[in-house]
Amino acid sequence: MAASYSRTTTRWKYDVFLSFRGEDTRKGFTDHLYTALCHRGVITFRDDQELERGNEISRELLQAIQDSRFSVIVFSRNYTSSTWCLNELVKIVECMKQGRQTVIPVFYDVDPSEVRNQTGRLQQAFADHEEVFKDNIEKVQTWRIAMKLVANLSGWDLQDRHESEFIQGIVEEIVCKLRKSSYSMSWVTENLVGMDWRLEEMSLYLGVEQLNDVRVIGICGMGGIGKTTIARAVYEKMLGHFEGSSFLANVREVEEKHGLVRLQEQLLSDTLMERRTKISDVHRGMNEIRVRLRSRMVLVVLDDVDQLVQLESLVGDRNWFDNGSRVIITTRDELLLKQFGVDKIYRVASLNNIEAVQLFCLKAFRSYCPPEDYVLQTIQVVKYADGLPLALHVLGSFFSGIRSVELWNHSLKRLKDIPDKGILDKLEISFDGLNEVEKKIFLDIACFFNGWEEDRVTKLMESSGFYPQIGIRILVEKFLINISDNRVWMHDLLQEMGRQIVKRESHEEPGKRTRLWLCEDVIHVLLNNTVNNLLLQPQFYVSDFEFPFSCSSFLFINLTVQGTDKVEGIVLNSNDEVDGLYLSAESIMKMKRLRILKLQNINLSQKIKYLSNELRYLEWCGYPFKSLPSTFQPDKLVELHMRHSSIKQLWEGVRVRLLLFCYFKFSNVFRVSSF
Structure with missing residues (x-):
């Protein structure tokens, strides 16, 4: 059965209390009205259905009235002859005056004016009550006042209408009133x-x-x-x-x-x-x-x-x-x-900083402001959530159980390394709806290009056959990225979600992932790869290779790298601590699918003899050799950045094809920075 409105408060046990004279309407009109209300999802009380045997009926009835949001009083010919009904009526009026209840009178086979003026059958009934309660005439007077008050309310008069239509109209009004009242308390x-x-x-x-x-x-x-x-x-x-x-x-x-x-x-x-x-x-x-x-x-x-x-x-x-x-x-x-x-x-826009703090604090502290000792931690969480209500809600609930500042600090540190799974799973639904090319664009942006100029990202993606003019627009339409100031931006949590997807490609071995951006993962791949889950035995030797800087002999580690044929992109940023590390060139030479390579001041044990011909972006700050590998075919290259390098010429020898390539690339879309 479908509920037609939302009950969002626990103040009321029942939606409707039915007050009626059983002998007049129990098996007819009231029964049909009760059934119709229940059929529409309205929780309705009537005494012969709800009271348990052995209970004091009067007390149970009074409580049922008090626990009901609405009361429907069915005035019939013999309603006023029942002291039971009149006592119900007094209690209903009491609740109405307290603002706890809405009352709807229904005049069934009785004229409203008779009820209002207490004439006809009602006059005789009250005369009988005054005789019985002559020692407590105030009680009868209370009944009279309550009846007159209710009879003057807007209600329903059967007259000559069909009972089915009459009942339908009453039910519609009740449902409508319940709807209007429910949201105000919701x-x-x-x-x-x-x-x-x-x-x-x-x-x-x-x-x-x-x-x-x-x-x-x-x-x-x-x-x-x-x-x-x-x-x-x-x-x-x-x-x-x-x-x-x-x-x-x-x-x-x-x-x-x-x-x-x-x-x-x-x-x-x-x-x-x-x-x-x-x-x-x-x-x-x-x-x-x-x-x-x-x-x-x-x-x-x-x-x-x-x-x-x-x-x-x-x-x-x-x-x-x-x-x-x-x-x-x-x-x-x-x-x-x-x-x-x-x-x-x-x-829908993200929450601003004030709203974000308020939402987080409501969940974490049940107030709009953080306690004095937690102001800094609150700012850190809000910055991490970046205005996303889902994250603020989840993190607020998580931190609500932590009352130690030290534990807060430990939790914040862990959160940066191990994001909340519930948040990322919710965000990943959007990623799952993309096709394979759109997923590649998204992951490239998440791992490498967040904050880059749109035209640069577009040209790099285009050279990879990703149709970025369409793909980037789709990502924007699905709110996975946004374009602002001609740059491509991604929400921090969406970026983290994308990077977690890449990490899942191989939890244990970074070399089996398509994209590498963490310094420790890059170093791991270039030094400590595995074959069949067995650690390779390193070969130690002293190199006499001539570097462009003065040095004595160095100790190098040479490993046979496996799994790196999956790597499509490597980025080491300028703030990554790699000084003093000496890596084997062989690892890079084995990466046949490499599209993106960005390195900073990496020292190698031997000269690079091969670079992937799939490279679209090559940036190597501090490149230590005098030229690029002679085997390198840069037909797909879009950007080349070799700042502070030792390059004297791009390639050894004269190559017509490369000269033509450089001419067209440099004059059109190719970007090159100083060597």
């Missing part, structure tokens, strides 16, 4: 940092007060940025304005596990507020949605959509819904929203 306004202005912006996009159109609004952003939270808040706040509503959570995941039919059934069940409709196939489901909802003003949220077919199958066209309807779609793929033709796109 989590929407609790512990959600920076939500107010975001809801205001979304309200403008949705234009709920304009009932002459159907609008489809997209909410997009990177994983963990808060798309679902915003959509849920908007849904809870606005669902009371609609005749039906449905929040389809985790569309991508539900479709993968159960198929689109399950989602179509849920959509119909929620919006029509009835038991789950059985659908045989997707096309029939599309027709069912179109036919049954086209005259209904609905609010529908499709959360975490990643395929166009999901949108086409669930909210295929605006004419499927009545004017005033609103559809909200959350996704990580902005292109998908454009393909579907949404009316507006709301791009």
Whole structure:
């Protein structure tokens, strides 16, 4: 059974308390009303269903009234003849005056004016009560006042209407009132940092007060940025304005596990507020949605959509819904929203520093500010999360159990080396949706090119056959990168996620990975590779090789390198500590697939006789030799940087092909820095 609204508070045990005269309506009208309410997901109390045997009925009833959000009083011909009913009525009025309850009077086979003025049958009933309670006439007077007060409220009068339609109208009003009351008490306004202005912006996009159109609004952003939270808040706040509503959570995941039919059934069940409709196939489901909802003003949220077919199958066209309807779609793929033709796109921004501190502190300290001893640690966490609500939420929950400053510091240090798996797994969903070429572009940027000029990245990727004009745009549309000031940028946690993916290519042996950027991994590959998981035996020797700097004899380690045929890129940055290390040139010469090579002041045991002909980017600061290898074919090279090198000429001898290559490359897209 589908609940038609969200109960987000524990103050109420029941949604509705039914007060009625059993002899008049128990097996007829009240029974039908009770069934209809329950069918719509409304938790309803009636005395013959809820009370346990052996309990004092009067006390149980009074507590049930107090625990109910609404009371529906069915005034029938003999209602006032029951002191039980009148005592219920007094308690209901008491709760109403305290602001704890909303009261809805229903006049069944009795004129409202008779109840209001206490005439006709009611006059005789009260006369009988005054006779019985002549020693406590104040009690009868209390009953009279309570009845008159309730009878003057706006209610429902059966008159000559059919009971089924009459009951349907009562149920619709109750459901609508429950919706409107639920969001005002819900989590929407609790512990959600920076939500107010975001809801205001979304309200403008949705234009709920304009009932002459159907609008489809997209909410997009990177994983963990808060798309679902915003959509849920908007849904809870606005669902009371609609005749039906449905929040389809985790569309991508539900479709993968159960198929689109399950989602179509849920959509119909929620919006029509009835038991789950059985659908045989997707096309029939599309027709069912179109036919049954086209005259209904609905609010529908499709959360975490990643395929166009999901949108086409669930909210295929605006004419499927009545004017005033609103559809909200959350996704990580902005292109998908454009393909579907949404009316507006709301791009979710990261939290600013103030909001980030507040959110983290709410989770870690249950306050908006950190304790004095944890200010520095809080700043470090917030910097690490870089405005991503998912990370702040997860890390806040993690650190909430740690009360030692020393343990905080140790945890922060570990976090930099071993990122939280829950955060990275959530982010990786976007990566999984890429094709193989797009994945390569993403990993290259994560490992090497974050912060580079867009045109440089584009030319390097283009030379590798990655079609970057399309691939980079797709990464932008999926919020995996962004272009700012003509540079390619990636969120720190997305970059860390990409690097973790590369590390998983071989957990134990860096030489079996495609990309190397950590100094210790590069040194490991160039010195300590393994063959069949056995450590190679190093050969120690003293070299008499003539270097371009004065030195005495040096001790070198020469290893036969295995696994390095997988390496496509190596980067050692200027801040990596490599001074004094002397590596074997043989390891680099075995890297046949190397596309990117950036080294800083590396000393080698012998002259380089081979460099990969797949190189697109070569930067070797402090290159120790007088020329590049004569076997090197730089046809694919895009950038060459050899600052502070000992190069006297690029290649030994005169080579026409290379001269032509240099002419065209240097005059077009080829970058070269000073030697």
